[in-house]
Amino acid sequence: MSTSLSEGYEQTQRGGTRAWEETFMKMHADSYREVEGRGLTTKIAKNLLNMERNRYVDVLPFDQCRIKLGSSTDEDESYINASPVSIKEAHRNYILAQGPLENTCNDFWQMVWEQKVPAVIMLNKVMESGRHKCALYFPSKNERKVEFDDFTAELENEKQHHNFVVRWIYLKRKDEGDASRRKILHVQYTEWPDFGVPASTKCFLDMLAYIKGQNVLSVSDDDPPCVVHCSAGIGRSGTFIIVDGVLRMIELGMAESDISLNKLLVDLRCQRFGLIQTPQQLMFSWHAIVDALPPKKNSGSSNTSDKSSSNGTDSDPTSLTDRKNKRKADEKEDSSTDDRMAKRREMVARMVARSRESEAARQSLVGNLANNMGISVRAVSSFGAKPSIFGSTATTTTTTNPNAEDIAVEGSPDDTVQVLRFSPNPNEKPLLAAGSWDGVVRVWMVNDNGQCEGKAQQNIPAPILDLSWTDDGTKIFIAAGDKEVRLWDLASNQVAVVGTHDGPVKTCHWIKGNNYSCLMTGSWDKTLRFWDMRQLPTQSSLANITHRCVSIFKDKTNSMPCGFAVGSIEGQFSIEVGRDLEVVLEYITWRLQIPRITSHSNAIDQRKL
Known part of the structure; x- marks a missing residue:
């Protein structure tokens, strides 16, 4: 017997964090298989001329499912990072887009105009945690009119609600005048943190109830779409449409037991990949759906509607009493909420007291750690050893900004950081490796003053769940959600699969003994495996890619060709070198935002070009 959405939520909730992670990872793995099975590609988005129109190099619309601007067939002129997304069972049509960049604001309004969009739903702030998450593409009370190349957007009125701002905007084309202007609803939710x-x-x-009340959401397959965007157009935006879509399906009479969130999300991710970025967003979506479901009626209850009759009186004579009782229940619930908040404040106060009592011991531990690692105490403090959450202690001076001495790590991931590992080599400057849910492993060098310098990064087609350095600090083992374990050689920038499981690989650990070495991995398939690393797999040769440019280089000692570099249309950068030449990739690859770098050390015949 199929379970209802409420029962499914409660069952997963009882399993705790691990159950939500497993549910999310299953959806993530199913999505990858479906995308590969359908042959979906992102070549147009990776075109060199279009890369500057993407906010993130790893959030790209599919070639087979993207919004095209204008009537031009030119892939460069028609490109915008936005995807048409539909939930057929709910008759909901959306456009999910990234937050506009400074150079794409005109394109954004062109899309709104051409697609006859009635409303724009913005789920982020312009600035979040000191980072620009979106250009200021819309008018507001501070600037009532904004102009771009082809469009003018002018504010009619703006109203602040509890957690969101409602704006009515007049949009017009400059070449058509006021007669053709359109009125667009702009709703900005302001209390939703990224990820x-x-x-x-x-x-x-x-x-959501307010937006529904404005009758801007589609109710048939032919209705124009609403634009939903956050920063990347996948996490918060995906949460919004999954909640709205499922609730609409139930409103249209679909049984809860017939709705599979996993199946629905997999289908939506084939329209714009990455929707719902974290287990927390998946849990919130499910929770919001369950909270919005109408209470189940008793078998003896009446089906009489609570709506007013045509003469303006209540069709149900007891409805007024019911509403009073409901209001009393709500007031009681609010009182209970206040009690819970008071208890929470008391708990926080106790935590602050315990933190202050243990701060001296923590500072001593940090000092010992710094001495062992060969870096200064100030550098360690920059990574959070100083009390930046609970305020100052007796050994520190109170400042207006407790985070003033923290040092931001440039190039930090925009997704959840799952794992951090320092390199084990005590003779070199510390390297910090970070694995995140966006499928990227990043490596920084930590200087004596605590500043971090980006050194390398590697993209993996799945969330990173664990990392482990080899004892010499030259390689990193990567455990990922796609059931594979990889070895990344930092010197050659090569990656090889060294082990697989039947489920996401949750942990990996490099074991180095006097007479042996091996890799230990643990997976959600409930197995613990050991891998013999004495014979590593051979690396692949140059990928079979469509190249855009080729450069030959010569050995300085004899002026003979000894290798070449290839830059591909797909955004890959590959190098083939002989044994006698060491090739160094400059920082320009980072500047060009090349999404993936692969280098190779096998000598090849020059004539094969």
């Missing part, structure tokens, strides 16, 4: 979730489902559902 996080709102503080409560009620705040989110209040905004």
Whole structure:
């Protein structure tokens, strides 16, 4: 017997964090298989001329499912990082887009105009955690009119609600005048952290109820779409449409037991990949759906509607009493909420006291750690050893900004950081490796003053769950959600698969003994495996890619060709070299935002070009 959405949520919730991670990883793995099975590609988005129109190099629309600007067939002129997304069972049509860049604001409004969009739903702030998440493409009370190349957007009115701002905007083309201007609803939710979730489902559902009340969401397959965007157009935007779509399906009479969130998300990810970025967003989506479901009626209850009759009186004579009782229940619930908040404040106060009592011991531990690693205490403090959450202690001076001495790591991931590992080599400057849910492993060198310099990064087609350095600090083992374990050689920038499981690989650990060495891995398939690393797999030769440019280089001692570099249309950068020449990739690869770098050490015949 199929379970309802409520029962499925409660069952997963009882399993705790691990159950939500497993549910998310299953959806993630199913999505990858479906995308590969359908042959979906992102070549147009990776075109060199289009790369500057992408906010993130790893959030790209599929070639087979993207919004095209204008009537031009030119892939460069028609490109915008936005995807048409539909939930057929709900008759909902959306456009999911990244937050506009400074150079794509005109393109954004062109898309709104051409697609006859009635409303834009913005789920982020312009600035978040000191980073620009979106260009200021819309008018506001501070700037009532904004102009771009072809369009003018002018504010009619703006109203602040509890957690969101409502703006009515007049949009017009400059070449058509005021007669053709259109009125666009702009709703901005302001309390939703990136990669996080709102503080409560009620705040989110209040905004959704307001938008539904404006009759801007599609109710048939032919209705124009609403634009939904956050920073990348996948995490918060995906959460919004999955909640709205499922609730609409239920409103149209679909049984809860017939709705599979996993199947629905896999289908939506084949329209714009990456929707719902974290287990927390998946849990919040499910929670919001369950909270919004109408209460189940008892068998003896009446089906009489609570709506007013045509003469303006209540069709149900007890409805007024029911509403009063409901209001009393709500007031009681609010009182209970206040009690819970008071208890929470008391708990936080106790945590602060315990933190201050243990701070001296923590500082001593940090000092010992710094001496062992060969870096200064100030550098260690920059990574959070100083009390930046609970305030100052007796050994520190109170400042207006407790995070003033923290040092931001340039190039930090925009997704959840799953694992951090320092290199084990004590004779070199420390290297910090970070694995995140966006499928990228990043490596920084930590200087004596705590500053971090980006050294390398590697893309993996799945969330990174664990990392382990080899004892010499030259290689990193990568455990990922696609059931594979990889070895990344930092010197050659080569990656090889060294082990597989039947489930996501949760942990990996390099074991180095006097007479042996091996890799230990643990997986959600409930197995612990050991891998013999004495014979590593051979690396692949130059990938079979469509190249855009080729450069030959010569041995300085004899002026003979000894290798070449290839830059591909797909955005890959490959190098083939002989044994006598060491090739160094400059930082320009980072500047050009090349999404993936592969280098090879096998000598080849020059004539094969």
